[in-house]
Amino acid sequence: MSWTEVIEPKSKLFDLKFKEAWHYRDLLRMWVKRDFTATYKQTILGPIWFFLQPLLMTIMFTIVFGKFAKLSTDGLPQILFYLAGVTIWNYFSESFTKTANVFKDNASIFGKVYFPRIIMPLSIVTSNLIRFLIQFFLFICFLCYYKFSGNPSVQPNLMILITPILLVIMAGFALGAGMIISSMTTKYRDLTFLLTFGVQLLMYATPVIYPINSLPEKYKLYVMANPIAPVVETFRYAYLGTGAFSWGSLMYSFGAMITILFAGVFIFNKVEKNFMDTV
Amino acid sequence: MSEVAIKVENLSKLYALGQIGTGTISRDLERWYARIRGKEDPYAKIGQTNDRTTKGSSDFVWSLRDINFEVQKGEVLGIIGRNGAGKSTLLKILSKITSPTTGKISIDGRIASLLEVGTGFHPEMTGRENIFMNGAILGMRKYEIQRKFDEIVDFAGVAAYIDTPVKRYSSGMYVRLAFAVAAFLEPEILIVDEVLAVGDAEFQKKCIGRMKDVSVNEGRTVLFVSHNMAAVKSLCTQGLVLKNGTFDFYGNQYQAVEHYQSSQIASSSFIHEGDIETAPGNQNIRMLRFQAKPLNGEALSISSGVQFELEFFNYKENINLDVTFELVNMDEVVVFHHGAFVSKDKDSKKTTYKITGKLPPNFLNAGNYRFNLIFGENQRFGLYSKNDIIQFELTNESFGTNSKTLPGVVRPQIPYEIINL
Helix, strand or coil, rough: CCCCCCCCCCCCCCCCCCHHHHHHHHHHHHHHHHHHHCCCCCCCCCCCHHHHHHHHHHHHHHHHHHHHHHCCCCCCCCHHHHHHHHHHHHHHHHHHHHHHHHHCCHHHHHCCCCCCHHHHHHHHHHHHHHHHHHHHHHHHHHHHHHHHHHCCCCCCHHHHHHHHHHHHHHHHHHHHHHHHHHHHHCCCCCCHHHHHHHHHHHHHHHCCCCCHHHHCCHHHHHHHHHHHHHHHHHHHHHCCCCCCCHHHHHHHHHHHHHHHHHHHHHHHHHHCHHHHHHC | CCCCEEEEEEEEEEEHHHHHHCHHHHHHHHHHHHHHHHCCCCCCCCCCCCCCCCCCCCCEEEEEEEEEEEECCCCCCEEHHHCCCCCHHHCCCCCCCCCCHHHEEEEHHHCCEEEECCCCCCCHHHHHHHHHHHHCCCCCHHHHHHHHHHHHHHCCCHHHCCCEEHHHCCCHHHHHHHHHHHHHHCCEEEEEEEEHHHHHHHHHHHHHHHHHHHHHHHCCCCEEEECCHHHHHCCCCCEEEEEECCEEEEEHHHHHHHHHHEEEECCCEEEECCCCCCCCCCCCCEEEEEEEEEEECCCCCCCCCCEEEEEECCCCCCEEEEEEEEECCCCCCEEEEEEEEEECCCCCCEEEEEEEEECCCCCCCCCCEEEEEEEEEEEEEEEEEEEEEEEEECCCEEEECCCCCCCECCCCCCCCCCCCC
């Protein structure tokens, strides 16, 4: 006799349940939609917040790091430099933070109904991708303004064609790392406190507010060991024309992303079955 | 010919008691180390059952232990048991919310579970959006929901409000909408947990009707967990009784309910022997004796009537003391909730009181009953209360030529007046 389904204590290591997840694709779409409609309901500015958030951050960085601390921006207009960093960084940090809290935030739903849990992190990454595209549009507007007002240092080049790959790497990192953290927070809540701090620390360890070229040689290697650093540098190189870019470091990023993603899926799979008992 | 829809083999589930947090890392490492050496989990003691009243020696408890059963296709299985018997755990495992510690469940057919109605409802979204959201969470595809949409709205009776955010709904509308989505799911196996306890009586009837429809007309398998014995009897075809996490009884729904009820509480009399201080109660009240006996004749039956006597010691002086008797039948229906004033002019004494009450013959229907007691001050402040103190059974007597137990909570003798016009 063939069973549709067998429930057992242990599952296979990489039982991704793609077929099952595919059946729930409508759910994924609805989570994404709900995320958008629900977030900005009862706010006066509504979707304008999508633009305002990176803009305010950029203005803050320009004032604090650009004007007061006078950090180098590789000769680029400060606004453009920070906006580029913030746009690509935000995609990672927001996806990561939300994925890292996925079990905690959805405990009430997860405790009442079964659906492939992976749908949740996937929907987070997808809805943040849309958010990224909106912010990216803002960035392009600024880019065009500087380009056509004849700023010679702004040099977009063909590397912009690899933007999708950069996004895949960022999404993979956010998913993988987020799933590892979220799996561990079900038991060890301490990690939630470390998370906000950790994300901030990671931002400073990533060349978001400074170009990697401005670093002394001995620190460069440390920063480039951070697999997110090449993504940010490549993004800036592609759109603005300056930045440290090499295929090697990008490959390194990609490899690290695959490793973390697999580890994340593995741990997530292990935890999702029993997390209700500990959360 | 029947086929097996669900087969449960040696199912067990271990839960950790107490605080999870401090010391878990070291404990986790210890357990992990034991596991790689192929040893038993050092923190799980075997054979400890889930008895909440006594504190076990281990921090872990078997919420379910060695459960085996099969459900045939098209069957409606009622799962009953007291609180803590493991019903919810079983449902959670079956609906894949948590996984078993040992054992195996084989399922043939698409399964959908309703442990709650309205999961994923967002107050800011409209009824329409929430129907789609909720349906998707329960595993429906968009086109399936679209096809059922009108039926769902109709069943819930919220057509006029369908494009209003559900936060503006009355709680009744909210629940109706939530249940309606679930009611039109089309799984081969449906798992339902007491969601019928929601909504008004009319809607409950509608829900039970819908569930019957699902099992009888559409031939689907249903697993139903409930405390409502009347619903179990009318809805289910089989019954499974769980007790402290272990298997207790399996049979048809009547046998199962019967078994459960007879094992619940024993005696028709409660008599405390020994010191007043050790009697059940608290610093206000100590209960000494509570008995139910026939008003006429030797045995309790429909026509014997019931006399109940309560003796208790009261510590609170100079208050308005009252005692409420609550009679509950086996379908968990409260037959009456009626109080006696012990003192009305703030003149209660520190002494033993005795209250006798009489239920006339030919008033209650045959069946099992339980008494709950609530002691109060000024009919407002509870001093002490206790449920299920005694139980008694009224045996049936034939009515005319009909010797079966008749339906109904009461079975009065009504003086009819019949005139030939």
